[in-house]
Amino acid sequence: MAQYTSASTALAVIRLRNPPVNALSLPVLQALEDGLKRADADPSVKAIMICGENGKFSAGADIQGFSLPKTRGISLGHFVSLIERCEKPVVAAIEGVALGGGLEVALGCHYRVAHVKARMGLPEVTIGLLPGGEGTQRLPRLIGVPAALDIITTGRHIPATEALKLGLVDEVVEENTIEAAIRLANKVIGQPLEPRRLSLRPVPKLPNMEAFLSEALVKLKKQARRYLAPELCFQAVRAATELPFADGVRKERELFNVLLTSGQAQALQYAFFAERAVQKWTTPHGSSWQNASPQPIHKAAVIGLGTMGRGIVTSLVKASIPVVALEQNLEYLNTGRKAVMLLLEREAMKMEQGAQTLDFHNPARLQFTVDFDALRDVDLVIEAVFENMPLKKEIFQKLSRICKPAAFLCTNTSALNIDEIASATSRPQQVVGTHFFSPAHIMRLLEIIYGHHTSPTAIATAVQLGKVLKKVGVVVGNCFGFAGNRMMFPYVEQAVFLLEEGSRPEAVDQVLEDFGFKIGPFRMSDLAGLDVAWRSRKGRGLAGDSVPPGTPARQRHGRRYSPLPDLLCENGRFGQKTGKGWYQYEKAGGRTAKPDPWLHNVLTQYRDTHHIKTRFIDQEEILERCLFSLINEGFDILAEGIASGPEHLDVIYIHGYGWPKHRGGPMFYASTVGLPRVLAKLQRYSEAHPDVPALRPSTFLKKLVAVGNPPLKEWMSYLSRPSNKL
Numbered sequence: 164m165a166q167y168t169s170a171s172t173a174l175a176v177i178r179l180r181n182p183p184v185n186a187l188s189l190p191v192l193q194a195l196e197d198g199l200k201r202a203d204a205d206p207s208v209k210a211i212m213i214c215g216e217n218g219k220f221s222a223g224a225d226i227q228g229f230s231l232p233k234t235r236g237i238s239l240g241h242f243v244s245l246i247e248r249c250e251k252p253v254v255a256a257i258e259g260v261a262l263g264g265g266l267e268v269a270l271g272c273h274y275r276v277a278h279v280k281a282r283m284g285l286p287e288v289t290i291g292l293l294p295g296g297e298g299t300q301r302l303p304r305l306i307g308v309p310a311a312l313d314i315i316t317t318g319r320h321i322p323a324t325e326a327l328k329l330g331l332v333d334e335v336v337e338e339n340t341i342e343a344a345i346r347l348a349n350k351v352i353g354q355p356l357e358p359r360r361l362s363l364r365p366v367p368k369l370p371n372m373e374a375f376l377s378e379a380l381v382k383l384k385k386q387a388r389r390y391l392a393p394e395l396c397f398q399a400v401r402a403a404t405e406l407p408f409a410d411g412v413r414k415e416r417e418l419f420n421v422l423l424t425s426g427q428a429q430a431l432q433y434a435f436f437a438e439r440a441v442q443k444w445t446t447p448h449g450s451s452w453q454n455a456s457p458q459p460i461h462k463a464a465v466i467g468l469g470t471m472g473r474g475i476v477t478s479l480v481k482a483s484i485p486v487v488a489l490e491q492n493l494e495y496l497n498t499g500r501k502a503v504m505l506l507l508e509r510e511a512m513k514m515e516q517g518a519q520t521l522d523f524h525n526p527a528r529l530q531f532t533v534d535f536d537a538l539r540d541v542d543l544v545i546e547a548v549f550e551n552m553p554l555k556k557e558i559f560q561k562l563s564r565i566c567k568p569a570a571f572l573c574t575n576t577s578a579l580n581i582d583e584i585a586s587a588t589s590r591p592q593q594v595v596g597t598h599f600f601s602p603a604h605i606m607r608l609l610e611i612i613y614g615h616h617t618s619p620t621a622i623a624t625a626v627q628l629g630k631v632l633k634k635v636g637v638v639v640g641n642c643f644g645f646a647g648n649r650m651m652f653p654y655v656e657q658a659v660f661l662l663e664e665g666s667r668p669e670a671v672d673q674v675l676e677d678f679g680f681k682i683g684p685f686r687m688s689d690l691a692g693l694d695v696a697w698r699s700r701k702g703r704g705l706a707g708d709s710v711p712p713g714t715p716a717r718q719r720h721g722r723r724y725s726p727l728p729d730l731l732c733e734n735g736r737f738g739q740k741t742g743k744g745w746y747q748y749e750k751a752g753g754r755t756a757k758p759d760p761w762l763h764n765v766l767t768q769y770r771d772t773h774h775i776k777t778r779f780i781d782q783e784e785i786l787e788r789c790l791f792s793l794i795n796e797g798f799d800i801l802a803e804g805i806a807s808g809p810e811h812l813d814v815i816y817i818h819g820y821g822w823p824k825h826r827g828g829p830m831f832y833a834s835t836v837g838l839p840r841v842l843a844k845l846q847r848y849s850e851a852h853p854d855v856p857a858l859r860p861s862t863f864l865k866k867l868v869a870v871g872n873p874p875l876k877e878w879m880s881y882l883s884r885p886s887n888k889l
């Protein structure tokens with residue numbers, strides 16, 4: 164828990180010990196206190212060093228423990244103050260990470276020595292909290308308000324070199340941190356400790372403190388979208404500028420308790436563990452890390468340099484994987500090359516700020532070609548051409564002939580059948596879906612889709628590739644739209660139905676943006692381009708010439724259908740790219756959405772033509788119909804074994820679809836609303852709209868309500884058998 168030893172007669176060593184990251188549990192903190200008291204009482208001890216076991220200082224308070232009743236009333240500040248008040252110099256030896264409560268412990272120490280590879284930070288804001296171990300009061304006193312506010316409100320990790328520049332640490336070493344800390348401890352024995360006690364220091368003044376704080380608050384509020392923690396972090400830091408230390412600490416504790424009981428902290432902590440849970444993937448057939456080893460990818464290829472392909476190439480280059488980028492002709496290749504180079508230059512500039520370099524001018528690292536033969540020696544190919552099954556099959560047939568037998572063949576598709584694509588090859592076991600999200604070099608989600616024949620090794624290799632690309636890879640089964648888009652279809656469908664019934668794009672978007680989405684469904688469709696889904700609907704016989712004559716305008720296959728999106732496309736309104744879609748924009752490619760009187764007129768005429776009685780639709784109905792239909796689909800996906808748990812769907816939505824993280828993801832949100840309420844509302848909406856299957860409650864949801872609304876982590880145990888539609 165925390166081991167007490169002595170490095171020499173004069174030096175006591177307290178080693179935090181709680182693998183894997185030395186999280187601060189109650190036993191760790193108790194042992195820390197015992198160690199301090201023992202060292203204080205021992206006259207032969209002249210200095211104390213605090214370090215962490217296994218090359219990691221500490222990743223902070225044990226996040227699992229926040230909700231436990233036994234931790235109520237426990238103050239980390241008490242332990243940090245004990246360190247600071249120590250009459251013998253205390254030196255922190257920081258290796259690996261010192262995060263959250265870990266860094267607060269280090270701030271209680273009189274001196275800090277860090278290894279050059281160590282990272283420090285106060286990431287509590289990312290789990291819905293604030294640094295509640297007096298960190299909001301000590302850090303501004305040490306490094307000033309602007310830097311402290313940045314670190315506390317963003318939660319970003321600071322590399323040791325930056326920490327040294329900021330004055331967060333006293334020394335950075337390249338070799339043995341423990342020895343360097345011992346040296347420093349021996350050097351400072353006998354020196355006055357008062358100036359080293361941060362609680363006694365004043366907060367450094369700024370000539371324009373009030374203006375600085377007001378501006379920072381405006382910025383934070385703009386980004387927060389109902390996410391409480393950044394603003395409360397701000398208030399705690401402001402308290403440090405206005406109040407004496409002890410009063411600031413009281414304020415910090417008060418704000419911490421508001422966050423702890425807000426529900427947002429619970430959602431964000433759930434999201435933290437969900438992200439880690441999905442990395443331990445399994446499939447209904449029993450494949451998992453346990454029985455599959457990823458193969459190394461020394462060289463990759465990307466086919467197609469459209470928007471997706473460009474982002475994927477950029478991601479691979481950033482991960483130092485040599486890439487062959489292939490296009491169908493020289494004209495497309497040159498356009499693609501220029502676009503990729505631009506992206507890489509931008510990325511290189513960003514990386515330079517963090518003292519990293521990006522080498523992409525070397526042809527051994529990035530090669531552009533129109534020749535499929537250049538793909539002979541690659542270990543993995545990612546095909547990223549547009550969503551056209553015959554084209555994808557033609558490419559996979561070619562790849563099957565040209566690539567070496569061990570090569571993995573990935574398809575970047577957002578909905579198409581992996582098995583059908585794999586059927587074009589002689590190695591379906593090596594075919595896997597890799598659904599990147601646009602922009603692919605920025606968005607963190609990677610949906611990894613296994614087909615009927617995909618081998619565990621191929622899945623493991625794709626998951627490992629995701630890790631190397633710094634993505635969150637979520638393994639799902641094969642069905643139309645996979646997990647993410649399949650849940651998105653009913654959401655967007657409801658949004659359009661709401662327009663038919665009387666609402667407007669701006670009203671629907673506003674409700675969902677107020678809920679916390681980055682952008683509502685109509686702004687999102689305009690951004691993505693309405694033509695993409697139109698092409699898909701035409702391909703599936705839902706729109707255009709392939710619709711059988713005599714089909715009612717607002718019905719397909721006996722279900723309600725809205726031709727409104729088709730109508731927009733027929734008028735050349737493809738969204739931002741054409742300057743018009745559900746909104747109007749300042750120009751083609753413009754970003755500022757303005758309500759469009761043209762659309763409002765079209766909606767009025769449309770309702771008249773189809774004899775739809777317009778009614779006022781309130782915010783509650785907008786929110787529930789959009790979200791509950793999406794969640795309902797999620798329950799079907801779980802029941803079919805397409806995703807292995809609700810956490811998977813939540814991670815997909817947080818990292819791929821702009822779901823507000825402080826609401827934990829759609830399935831977590833459903834659990835907070837209460838499944839009986841979700842079911843009751845779906846039943847009501849379904850009765851009002853019997854021709855909309857997406858509103859018909861899922862059998863699995865009904866079952867969970869019937870068994871008494873169990874907690875989310877128990878849901879999967881109510882499925883009688885793990886099944887998959889494959």
Ligand SMILES: CC(C)(COP(=O)(O)OP(=O)(O)OC[C@H]1O[C@@H](n2cnc3c(N)ncnc32)[C@H](O)[C@@H]1OP(=O)(O)O)[C@@H](O)C(=O)NCCC(=O)NCCSC(=O)/C=C/CCCCCCCCCCCCC(=O)O
Pocket residue numbers: 183184186187188189190222223224225226227228229231234237238239260262263264265286287290292293294295296436439440
């Ligand atoms: C950067 C990381 C540290 C490491 O990243 P990586 O190498 O990629 O590894 P991971 O897969 O992320 O993590 C490995 C495993 O470790 C688990 N983990 C990581 N951090 C914690 C943590 N802080 N608590 C619990 N468990 C943690 C992780 O789940 C993995 O487990 P598994 O292998 O999947 O099973 C990265 O992990 C990271 O960023 N971690 C989070 C850092 C963070 O957010 N820190 C802030 C924590 S909040 C805090 O410090 C708040 C302080 C203020 C007030 C506190 C008041 C309460 C005081 C005492 C309460 C003590 C409760 C005690 C309960 C008890 O005794 O039982």
